[in-house]
Amino acid sequence: MTLVNRGLDEWRAEIPLAENARVLFAVRAWTDLYGSWLADLKKRVEGGAADVSNEVCEGVRLIAEAGRRAKGVDRNILDNAAAELKDAAKDPRLALETASRSVTVDLMALWEEKRDAVASRPELEITVDRPLARFGAWYELFVRSQGTAPGKSGTFRDAEARLPDIRDMGFDVVYLAPIHPIGRTGRKGRNNSLAAGPADPGSPWAIGNESGGHTAIEPSLGSMADFERFVKKTRALGMEVALDFALQCSPDHPWVKEHPEWFYRRPDGSVKYAENPPKKYEDIYPLNFDSGRPRALWEEVRRTLLFWIERGVTIFRVDNPHAKPLAFWQWLIRDIQTGHPEVFFLAEAFTRPPMMRALAKAGFSQSYTYFTWRNTKPELTGYLTELAGSDMAEYFRPNFFTNTPDILPPVLQTGGRPAFMARAALAATLSPSWGIYSGFELCENEAVPGKEEYLNSEKYEIKLRDWNGRGNVKDWIRRLNKIRRENLCLSRLDTLAFLETDNDQVLFYEKCLPDRSSPLWIAVSLDPSKKQECLLNPPKDPAGTDFTARELISETTHAWNGPCRFVIEPSRPALIFRAQRKPS
Structure with a gap:
């Protein structure tokens, strides 16, 4: 250990952590x-x-x-x-x-x-995740919407055909919305209507019917062999599959009859369906983790995870983990990772910050964040300073999703193609992990009036898309992910520093390695509907301020001597500079 402050008796030590495992240490x-x-x-x-x-x-x-x-x-x-x-x-x-x-x-x-x-007692513990738990780009899709025939469910084979395109955009994780049998009782129709027609596929989060529950495949998507083939094909392209893990059931799930004690009962004896006022989910029963005998439920959840791990899945996006006991997650994640340290979990927890922090400490490797609701310069700088500049940086890993099947932010509803490009640039360069929900690359932004919800939501219907449709931002996403792969500083959160600019509609910041080397200077328009002129003031260097800066999106080189003025156009709402000091 190194003494860093003799007067305060402060010491520092660095421990190389090269193995994906749990490490115990004491001071x-x-x-x-x-x-x-x-x-x-x-x-x-x-x-x-x-x-x-x-x-x-x-x-x-x-x-x-x-x-x-x-x-x-x-x-x-x-x-x-x-x-x-x-x-x-x-x-x-x-x-x-x-x-x-x-x-x-x-x-x-x-x-x-x-x-x-x-x-020190007790011994302290560090969970050493593999690199993908810290740095990666996620692409969310519904398998049933990967087909080519109107009104017909896509299959794993159809989704497999899309993998090269997803990889070409630079993504590392293919995250699948639930792939299990969908309930029939209370099935929702289009736009969450209570009346479902015979052709309506229902919400995949209403899990379970006569074909099985959480360890079964929705028959219209294909077979278990098709799924296992999809996992292998994804890995062969250098990506991994993440499964949605939603601990809830449709009224037709086998657990409802086999384990009625696992569900909430109303005074009249009926099973309580899920609600998040004002939203109601008549097609979903929440599980009761507060029942008198929860251990059997805990063990069944564990068995379910192991079932999918045996089929090659090592990443799970957990739906609403904050609605389950922390003690359950501590036990489950430790148990799973003891035998399978390569497995990690993403918490889909849009909830109070103390609970989000507690879930991270309970074992979740990543978490959803408030990024979708942070748009202005004060909002972004304040939130990122909390994530990167406080002790949260030691244990809380954000994953900046630009959109989700549940959330179409107002900035995307009204900002057009430039807004999609700007939000992608912010997410991809501010956070080591980022993601999009499919359709983002096509700038889909038709919303339910007055709400942050997609009109004709894919949660309730099968979508048929032209994946190379006019006005898409696939090339932009491809460029961003390429820059991420080629600049290791973007894998860091703790080196983020906000820089000076004279325009409140431009966010200017630096990412670098811990030794301050290999810096990137990034400027993103926060109002990309208009041209933004800005004076960018890079950090002062004791060795001088003469730099050459390679702008990585346009691939142009700029001489840089102190503050420089730039124009950010709606057609290219971000500038990413790789700085190099001029040779003396």
Whole structure:
């Protein structure tokens, strides 16, 4: 450990964590006898003491005692150090110089007796996730909407045909909306209507019917073999599959009959359906984790996860985890990761910040955030300062989704294509993990009037899309993800720093590596409907302010000497500069 503030006794240590595992450690402390003696000797010598022979004798004794405990060549070095210090006893400055040799100080720290050593209890634990849990681009899709025939459900084979295009855009994770059998009782029709027609597929979050529950496949999507093939094909392209893990059931789920105690009952004996006022979900029963005998439910959830892990799934996006007990998540995630450390979980928790933080500490590797509702410069700088500049950066990993099947932000409803480009640029460069829900690349923005919801929502119907439709932003997304892959600083959250600009409609910030190397300077328009002129003021460098900056989207090079003026156009609402100091 390194002493960083002697007056406050603050120490720092860095532990290399190269293995995907759980690591236990403790902080051990003791009285530094030799260091204390050496500090006292230094004070005496620098104070002009003419005779330090008694003090030298004490130091010789300490070194000799450590030498008797040392092994191998260390013993010889310490024995020689004791003899040399004894010989220097009559010359205070020579004695201090001899006692202060770094090799002696280092070996004394290793071999001197630590009589009063104490260690922190309990031992501290670090969960070492694999890199994708920290840095990745997510693409969410509904398998049933990947087909090519109107009104007909897409299949895993259809979704497989789309994988090269998703990979070409630079995504790392293909996140699937629920793929399980969909309930029939209370099935919702288009736009969440209570009357479902015979052709309405229902919401995939209403899980379970006569074909099975959470370990079954919706028959219209294909077979389990088709799913396993899809997982393998995804991996072959360098991506991974994430499954939606929604712990809720349709009234037709096998658990409703097999385990009625797992559900909430009204006073009249009927099962309580899900509600999030003013929203009602008559097609969904929430699970009762507060029942008198929850252990069987916990074990069944564990068995369900292991079922999908055995079929190649190692990432789970958990629906509404804040509605389940924290103790359950602590137990479940620890249990799963003990046998499968490669597995990690994304919390879809749009809830109060204390609960979001608690879920991260309970084991969730990533979390959804308030990014979709942060649009102005004060909103973004305040929120990102909290995420990157507080202790949250040590345990809370954000995943900035630009949109979700439930959320079509007003900025996308009204801002047109430039808004989609700007929000993608913000998400991809501010957060190490980011994602889009399919249709974003096509700038889909038709909303229910007055709400943050998609009109003709894909949650209740099958969509047929032209994936290369006019006005798409696929090239923009591809460029952003390419820049992410080529600039490791974008995998960091804790190095984010906001920079000066004279335009409140431009957010200007820096990302760099921990040693301040390889910086990117990023400017994004917050009102991309208009041309924005701005003076960009990069951070001052002690070695000078003359830079060349490569703008990575347009692939142009700019000389940069102090503040520079730029124009950000609606057709290209972000500038990303890789800075290089000019050679002297």
